[in-house]
Amino acid sequence: MDPSPPWIAPFFLAHVGCPHRCVFCNQYLIAETASPPSPLEVGEALKALWRSRSPEGKKRRQVAFYGGSFTRMSLARQEAYLDVCRPYVRRGWVDSIRVSTRPDQVSERQLAFLAERSVRTVELGVQSLSDRVLRASRRGHTGKEARDAILRVRAMGLDAGAQIMVGLPEDTGTESLETVEELVGLKPDFVRIYPLLVLRQTELADWMRRGVYTPLGLEEAVSLCARMLERFERASIPVIRVGLQEQGGMGREGGDVMAGPYHPAFGHLVRSALFLKKVVASLPREIQSASTVCLRIHPHDRSLLVGDRRQNLGKIRDVIEDREIRIEEDQGIPRGTVECEIEGQRAKEKGKRDQG
Ligand code: SF4
Incomplete structure (x- = not known):
């Protein structure tokens, strides 16, 4: 179908x-x-x-x-x-x-x-x-x-x-x-x-x-x-x-x-809860050395990433502590997935995980 x-x-x-x-x-x-x-x-x-x-x-x-x-x-x-x-x-x-x-x-x-x-x-x-x-x-x-x-x-x-x-x-x-x-x-x-x-x-x-x-x-x-x-x-x-x-x-x-x-907006709450889970799973282990976390998403997924009343962003901040979040929109990222890249002064690491 x-x-x-x-x-x-x-x-x-x-x-x-x-x-x-x-x-x-x-x-x-x-x-x-x-x-x-x-x-x-x-x-x-x-x-x-x-x-x-x-x-x-x-x-x-x-x-x-x-x-x-x-x-x-x-x-x-x-x-x-x-x-x-x-x-x-x-x-x-x-x-x-x-x-x-x-x-x-x-x-x-x-x-x-x-x-x-x-x-x-x-x-x-x-x-x-x-x-x-x-x-x-x-x-x-x-x-x-x-x-x-x-x-x-x-x-x-x-x-x-x-x-x-x-x-x-x-x-x-x-x-x-x-x-x-x-x-x-x-x-x-x-x-x-x-x-x-x-x-x-x-x-x-x-x-x-x-x-x-x-x-x-x-x-x-x-x-x-x-x-x-x-x-x-x-x-x-x-x-x-x-x-x-x-x-x-x-x-x-x-x-x-x-x-x-x-x-x-029950459906949006559910889909953004799942999106949050994917973001957290995409954070690389080397995040300790990072000052910024860059999240790359499809442009249509911004509201899922941000969540209802920006709650997802708040929860992501709790996980990454005092690091900056940068959101980049990219048409090439499949809908419903996220790619995470970290940037820091001591290391420049790239973490990419398939979100399936
Ligand atoms: S089968 Fe459907 S229409 Fe019939 S009583 Fe149950 S929910 Fe209502």
Whole structure:
């Protein structure tokens, strides 16, 4: 799969086709108050988008149906949604369609039906591969079903995405790391990592009030996700998103989020925590003789290096004590990596380590 992010025309079909009530989900509330767009409305919206926007320059372009369980809708309903997209695939305005669904709703027949109708990517709500965690979260499917689903989607020649969550009930962090390890072996084409937030009017909110569930703290969630991200990076599995998409002020007082590791830039916190780790690992042993530490990075990585509220720079200063930091931007440095060079009066040393 091409690792560059595709351009996406997104449609959110909240809770559509889903017979479940996972303990953390409030999508049925959204579905109750605002019905999802009908196929006709999706067609109209696509026509308007097509007239106003041209996703030029993007190698991959998709129409995406997020939320709910696409493959659990009736075939006629699925067909109606896919049919309104297909003229745009035929014209080459988008190259394919992406759908999200549950791991227990992707039989070979269901996948063949999608593949024949221009669907190229199937995102699976894996959440965890631990049966204990899945049971406690009332997901209604097993880890085996999720493993089989990823393999089946790939075997059908489609791209498989895996959405996973940290902070689920009964997950001590070990289960999340084990899930990552297993996913590395299963090789999904991409992954999304979400921190579990306690949303209003969910069973989880009730459990929290009764002291049965305690959400992760922000720092804990960031550090756990940074470890997971690092492992996926080492395995060359793209992590296309870390953290939830902000929707309608969900984190504001009175918004949907009651508790949990909410931060509007959660993904940035995670990626900059991992970047800090790489910087510290790149410092050469001979740093004692240096007066200046030069960090060479790709220009787009400056904010990752500096960190939220310049916290990374403060932490790097603590490690290198009273030495100067010089930041050099270099287009030739691969994104997500850092090269460190030290300069001193008594020695001029060069330390370069592959950051992988
Ligand atoms: S399967 Fe998805 S849509 Fe259905 S209840 Fe669970 S999280 Fe919500």
